[in-house]
Amino acid sequence: EIVLTQSPATLSLSPGERATLSCRASQSISNYIAWYQQKPGQAPRLLIYDASNRATGIPARFSGSASGTDFTLTISSLEPEDFAVYYCQQRSNWLALTFGGGTKVEIK
Amino acid sequence: EVQLVESGGGLVKSGGSLRLSCAASGFTFTNAWISWVRQAPGKGLEWVGRIRSKTDGETTDCAAPVKGRFTISRDDSKSTLYLQMNSLKTEDTAVYYCTREVGYTFDYWGQGTLVTVSS
Numbered sequence: 001e002i003v004l005t006q007s008p009a010t011l012s013l014s015p016g017e018r019a020t021l022s023c024r025a026s027q028s029i030s031n032y033i034a035w036y037q038q039k040p041g042q043a044p045r046l047l048i049y050d051a052s053n054r055a056t057g058i059p060a061r062f063s064g065s066a067s068g069t070d071f072t073l074t075i076s077s078l079e080p081e082d083f084a085v086y087y088c089q090q091r092s093n094w095l096a097l098t099f100g101g102g103t104k105v106e107i108k
Numbered sequence: 109e110v111q112l113v114e115s116g117g118g119l120v121k122s123g124g125s126l127r128l129s130c131a132a133s134g135f136t137f138t139n140a141w142i143s144w145v146r147q148a149p150g151k152g153l154e155w156v157g158r159i160r161s162k163t164d165g166e167t168t169d170c171a172a173p174v175k176g177r178f179t180i181s182r183d184d185s186k187s188t189l190y191l192q193m194n195s196l197k198t199e200d201t202a203v204y205y206c207t208r209e210v211g212y213t214f215d216y217w218g219q220g221t222l223v224t225v226s227s
Contacts, residue, residue: 034213043205043217087153091212095169097155
């Protein structure tokens, strides 16, 4: 099973600040990583697929990048609606899709 | 508008069974791969399993924790997906989401249905 480790567990920032979320894979997964946003009481929403491609309707302030087994989701300038939990997910091992443990972005 | 609406959740005793349904609309269901993803209370996301489209064989894959206990099926005439859960354990307690799977990524999600397994 491919393990995804997200850090930090919690990120405390103010609106307008830049958020940098990390996801590290336990083995090489090419660029097969997706990012999701989940707000309390809601289903997750796809933000980024294949490391750097924004899903339909996702604002340009969300971007993704990759370096080896390290993946980053960046929110360039936090809007009030961006405070949520973010999960990464790998699709390299399609028989055992796995998610990271999540990063909560909270208002400082 | 794409919609996925789960139903069938509830309280069941350990060892019991439950069948969840997911009604889909707003896209061509017959061509879609659909997955179930669950989330235990206050925890992260866990993939449960998928069913491929009929043209792709209508085959299923299930995650190790549920293999042999959960079965996924579909009725394309009703645009509905099913998750039959047998031999339920307390650790199966979670919100169960159905999701449309494209390239092993989940682009649309339902609102989820809560399954609680009591001891």
